[in-house]
Amino acid sequence: MSGRRVIIDTGNSAVAYAVKDAEVKVIAAYPITPQTTIVEKIAQFIEYGQMDAKMIRVESEHSAMAAIIGSEAMGVRSFTATSSHGLALMHEMLWYASNARLPVVMAVANRTMGPPWNIWADWGDAMADRDIGWIMSWAANNQEVYDFTLISYRVAEDKRIVLPAMVNLEAFVLTHTSMPFEICGEETREYLPEYDPVWKLDPDDPIIMGNLFSPADTMKLRWDMWESMERAKKVIAEAIREYNERFNRNYEGLIKTYKMDDADYAILSMGTIGEEAEVATDVLREEGLKVGTVRINFFRPFPREDIIKTLNGVSKVIIFERSSSIGASGQIMQDLGQSLLLEKMQLDVNDVFIGIGGTDVSYEDIVNVVKKAIKGDLAPLYWYGSEGW
Amino acid sequence: MPEDVNKYLPLSKPKIGISGKTGSWRIFAPEINYEKCVKCHICVVVCPEASILLEDDRPKIDYDYCKGCGVCARECPVGAITMRRER
Amino acid sequence: MVTVKDLAKMEDLLLKGNAACAGCPIGVALRTTLKALGRKTIMFVPACCTSVVQGIGPGAAISVPLFNTAFETAASVASGAAAAAEILGKDVTILAWAGDGGTYDIGLQAISGAAERGDNVLYICYNNQMYSNTGIQRSGATPLGAWTTTTWTGKTEHMKDMGMILIAHRVPYVAATSVGYPDDIYEKVKKAKEKKGFRYIDILAPCPPGWRFPSDMTIRLGRLAIETGFWLLYEYEDGELRFNGYTKLVAEGKREFKPVEEFLRLQDRFRHLFEPKRRDDILEEIQRWIKERFEWYLSLAKI
Structure with missing residues (x-):
């Protein structure tokens, strides 16, 4: 592990570097083009001893999202990545991440939904999930891919927010296109503190998540998510400002x-x-x-x-x-x-x-x-x- | 951190009587005849409601929560528990 | 072997005053399971009757941490939690607790994945042989001939053999038990707790409203299922299959299975097999199936 340096690599690699620098501890993923090289690289980081994390090679995207919901609920920073049909399969579990207030981060390689088979860029996959309570960013270059991933963790885990975040990068145009970008390395630590969950599954303090709630109480839960998402405008702006200062970037805001x-x-x-x-x-x-x-x-x-x-x-x-x-x-x-x-x-x-x-x-x-x-x-x-x- | 943040989360804490005093669901109530009871404790183990307690090694029915299913009476090997109609 | 007196003294982690029906087998199965596992347990519960038994938030009738999850995800959410527990170095039992719909049907893929990966999860299916929470619909675990609200004249297929599916995954531990024998449940859960990797226990759970019998018969039917060979008590451990309890006595030739009618007659879900016209074709097929299934198990077992 080293400090800041410029590398030339793909958007998918930028995601992988960000996940490594964020010290994510559990990654669960299922292969799908054009996401796959993200988790291939993360698997390599882990197996070659460059990253201390556990990777669950699940049997579907539905299980990928379910698994990181399980690990995040235990209080461990988690990540997955997917695309198009994989994201569609996850749809149900995206609600569990947001409604259970689990600030996982996911990269989505925006790809066309079939039929016909088409592996190229389209925002339609992620747009189908815009009403669930996830923070959603769209990157325009690999530097933004890297930076938005780190900013996403910071904002998602912020105790004023506690909502999951999706980082979108378009198929091939970004996922498989190399360009220079700067990674923050171990300097990330100062920006992204250790994950301190608002709630977690812990036998010393038994909490039951998500049993039956009354309509009136459920409405309050949704209102709380609404307020948190509104608040996120300010928190994202703050997080970007600090990111700019710390890493010498000049993002304007949302x-x-x-x-x-x-x-x-x-x-x-x-x-x-x-x-x-x-x-x-x-x-x-x-x-x-x-x-x-x-x-x-x-x-x-x-x-x-x-x-x-x-x-x-x-x-x-x-x-x-x-x-x-x-x-x-x-x-x-x-x-x-x-x-x-x-x-x-x-x-x-x-x-x-x-x-x-x-x-x-x-x-x-x-x-x-x-x-x-x-x-x-x-x-x-x-x-x-x-x-x- | 301001207190009004994350006020409403879908979280619950353990609670006895979450559905109220479920004894009110009962139509038949079990009654233990302690002269017959051999203190085998089978009724304590098979009670689906965990509402037969042990007191000085003797089973004691918690009528606040006993739903009156009758499993204890059915399983008592010496017929020491009888079901009596309550309503 | 744990004694009844031991079990009676142990702390209850399923709390009274819960929302279960009178005579609900979950009460017996879950109380006993949590006695074997203790407080250092984290539960993952998909859509099933246990989702309702907990009652309405912000309270819940259970004393261990619990994550209510989507129908098909008990195994996959538990996989993630198991990975997290390993990273945190936490000594906890990750317990997936699901009904047969979430296990035999919609959750099967996630279970197979977790089993193949060897994730450190104890998966327990409390099996009442139907979708009881949604109102008694047919599942892959429903037996031949059983009435449900989607098989009004009786199911036309036999139940799936989930235990064998798990045995084919060569996981460290597979067991089948019944609510009729709380001590057997306790022993099997205790044994499974001490093992690492993916472990599976299938608890037959006679359900009064779903099987249509009086609420005092829950335990009795759990025993009759075993005594008639309708359900088997067994353990698959370290690559070997062994029988327990009454099933073992039959395997050793010390007892015989009772006629399955003794079990079926007590449940109104099978009443149409007896009246208005006796359905010998189906009754004989159920009896034949019991024999064939037991012989299949016998051929694989160490007696």
């Missing part, structure tokens, strides 16, 4: 804004598309269009206040989404909609579905769409490329 100060038009997106949109922003600015980009780093809690603040004064928002809520709109659109309603604000919005099923998204695609949208030539709900289908 969102990242780019050239928004004087923007007339805003691009709103997440993950790698959100980062690609910054390149598009530069191109559009060269053409004289006052465009800015807002990238959501934390989708849950939804940073309503931050987004509304930065969109104040903008005449149009163009949302780029790598998933759709079929029969409604995109999920970011829905949350922007609730934000606008709650803030009594009106905005001209285009929702663009792009990169679905893992199609590549380049800055040129984004530039084309934004130009059309500014001209008013775009349907409010638009599937990129669909005019040719």
Whole structure:
């Protein structure tokens, strides 16, 4: 174990390094592309004596989540990773993690749900789990993958929060793409204290988790989770601030804004598309269009206040989404909609579905769409490329 | 840490009588005839409710919680327990 | 061997005034199990009658830590807890406590995984041969001919042999016992406690409302099941299968199994086999199955 250093590796490796640096003690996982290399690397760390942890090679993703719920309930920091169908299989147990207030952390390699078989990037897998009470971040590069994993542990375990956290990284674009990133090594200790659970299974103080509760008492439990998630906005911001200071990063907070100060038009997106949109922003600015980009780093809690603040004064928002809520709109659109309603604000919005099923998204695609949208030539709900289908 | 944080968690503590005085469920009540009782303690062991206690080596029914299932009477090898209708 | 007097003196960790039905076999099975395991036990309970027996929070009728978990996850949650206990260096028994629905059916995959991995878990199935908590539906453990609310004219298949499935995993300890014999339950749980790795005990648990018999007959039927060979008392340990109690006496030729009708007649879940018209076809098939099953066990056993 050493201190901070820059390495060149994949997004999946970045997760594995973060899990090692967080001194996670129990990992349970089941193979699924494109997640698998995360747990392969963790298995290697453990077997080669570089990490003191126990790995449970379970027989399904459902059992993977169940097993880390069991270990976390014993008061031990735990981790798993999965993707698409594996995440769908876990769905039931995601509720146990959040409702039992067990701050596990999971990496999700966002992949398309089948059929047909498709191993490429799509946010749809994680979006199906957005209402469960998990903190959800979306990384745009491998540095964020590493950093968000550590920040997730810090926030999830914070006694004011105690909710599980999901770190999303898109299939292949991040999971299997190498780029330089800095790892914190043993300096992580100072940032991430030893796990001190709010409750645990201990014969010296017998606690029974989750027997029958009355409707009225159950409603209070959900309210407590709601309050904790609201509080998480502040706690995440604090955790990011301290992370920045300690490790010399410059994260803005739950969102990242780019050239928004004087923007007339805003691009709103997440993950790698959100980062690609910054390149598009530069191109559009060269053409004289006052465009800015807002990238959501934390989708849950939804940073309503931050987004509304930065969109104040903008005449149009163009949302780029790598998933759709079929029969409604995109999920970011829905949350922007609730934000606008709650803030009594009106905005001209285009929702663009792009990169679905893992199609590549380049800055040129984004530039084309934004130009059309500014001209008013775009349907409010638009599937990129669909005019040719 | 402020006290109003994590006020509501899905956690319980051990409690006798969680369903109240379950003796009220009873229709028939067991009665031990101590003249017949041979202090074998089988009734204590087979009671599904853990509501037959030992007092000075003698079984004693806790009528607060005995649900009146009759297992003790059925299993008593010397017929020292009889079920009496209560309601 | 533990005596009745020993058992009577031991501390009860299942608390009175719980939400179980009168005559519930869980009371006997769980009281006895926790007497054998003591306070240094952590329970993992999936959806089953024991979820209800605990009563309504924020209290619970049990004195050991307990995690209520999803139907199919008793084994997998326990696997994670066992790993954590090892890391913490904690001397505790990780007990998965589940009904037959959560064991024979929906939980089978997780059990197989934990058994194959050799996770340090004691898995006990209290087996009342149906989904009792949801209202007496057929499970993989329901015997041929039994009425349930999803087999109104009687189940058309025999029960699954879960013990043999575990024996095929070559785990350190597999045992079958019955609520009719609390001392046998105690001995088997005690023995399983001392072993490492995945251990499985199947406790036959006659259920008054589910099997349709008067609540005072719980223990009696637990014994008749054994005396008729409908259920067997056995242990699989260090690669060897051995019988216990009445089953052992039969295996040694010292006793014979009673006709299974003596067991079936006392339960209204089998009443349609006797009236309005006697169903000899099914009764004979149950009797044949008992014989064939016992011979199969005999062929594998050390007597």
